[in-house]
Amino acid sequence: MTTTPTALFPNLGRGLGLRREHYQHVVENRPAIGWFEVISENFMGAGGNPRRVLEAVRRDYPVVLHGVSLSIGSTDPLDERYLAELDALARAVEPAWISDHLSWGTAHGINAHDLLPLPYTEEALVHVAHRVEMVQERLGRRILLENPSSYLVLDGDMAEHEFLAELARRADCGILLDVNNVFVSAHNHGWDPRAYLLAMPAERVGQIHLAGHSENGELLIDTHDGSVVEGVWQLYAEAVGRFGARSTMIEWDADVPPFEELEAELARAAGWEKMALGERRDAA
Numbered sequence: 001m002t003t004t005p006t007a008l009f010p011n012l013g014r015g016l017g018l019r020r021e022h023y024q025h026v027v028e029n030r031p032a033i034g035w036f037e038v039i040s041e042n043f044m045g046a047g048g049n050p051r052r053v054l055e056a057v058r059r060d061y062p063v064v065l066h067g068v069s070l071s072i073g074s075t076d077p078l079d080e081r082y083l084a085e086l087d088a089l090a091r092a093v094e095p096a097w098i099s100d101h102l103s104w105g106t107a108h109g110i111n112a113h114d115l116l117p118l119p120y121t122e123e124a125l126v127h128v129a130h131r132v133e134m135v136q137e138r139l140g141r142r143i144l145l146e147n148p149s150s151y152l153v154l155d156g157d158m159a160e161h162e163f164l165a166e167l168a169r170r171a172d173c174g175i176l177l178d179v180n181n182v183f184v185s186a187h188n189h190g191w192d193p194r195a196y197l198l199a200m201p202a203e204r205v206g207q208i209h210l211a212g213h214s215e216n217g218e219l220l221i222d223t224h225d226g227s228v229v230e231g232v233w234q235l236y237a238e239a240v241g242r243f244g245a246r247s248t249m250i251e252w253d254a255d256v257p258p259f260e261e262l263e264a265e266l267a268r269a270a271g272w273e274k275m276a277l278g279e280r281r282d283a284a
Helices: 018-028 047-060 080-093 122-139 159-169 179-189 191-198 229-242 259-283
Strands: 014-017 035-039 063-066 098-101 103-106 111-116 142-144 172-179 205-211 214-216 219-221 247-251
Touching: 014 142, 014 259, 018 047, 018 259, 047 063, 047 098, 063 080, 063 229, 080 122, 098 103, 122 159, 142 159, 142 205, 159 172, 159 191, 179 219, 179 229, 191 229, 205 229, 229 259, 247 259
Parallel strands: 014 035, 014 247, 035 063, 063 098, 098 142, 142 172, 172 205, 205 247
Antiparallel strands: 103 111, 214 219
């Protein structure tokens, strides 16, 4: 019988992204959701309605912070102002954890406002691991990094899953496993998505993202504008079978539907998790 190493992050159950369209519903009705993920940059400013909403939500739910501006793979110096604002937000909200993306978006002081891919080389690995260590020391906590969705691959010495797994070990950070991104990138580049899952150190996978994507010719694009497709659900079940239950959330950022539709997606996630855990127990 094989056992999964103890995870470094608590399992909060199933959650949703806190989006503007649902502020009023969440605050007034306090739906039976396990937790909420918020985009860090949307709440960094003190005061204002977003911050009031976040404070109200935090009284009733665990919250995690998910950033898009850390630019961990850049060669520009880390943005101390950004880190100071993120640290202040974290002190106010006391999130279960903080996450960002394995990507870069700034160069020579210019922000591309995108999550750009890295070259998966030993040189890049050393560089990014050092920057993760600096961020974790600055924030006083372990962070999680999310695997990207990608549409091109730069020359490198290793596969993305090898890079991410080794980065997590060297920097002692966590992994936010975006199953939809694994599915999208595997389709776009001809990777084996199951090999990707097998490469992840189970104890470092602290959170899972699920989302919809779109087709653009032969490419799949991570658009977060629809329901999770069958192939992603199946890959999610394999992830649960490999790692056990992990904090799981639905990302839906464009064409945001009524809250009830998101709750229905979470119910599907619960069903797939239950099935995967049952099969896992049977296999053991």
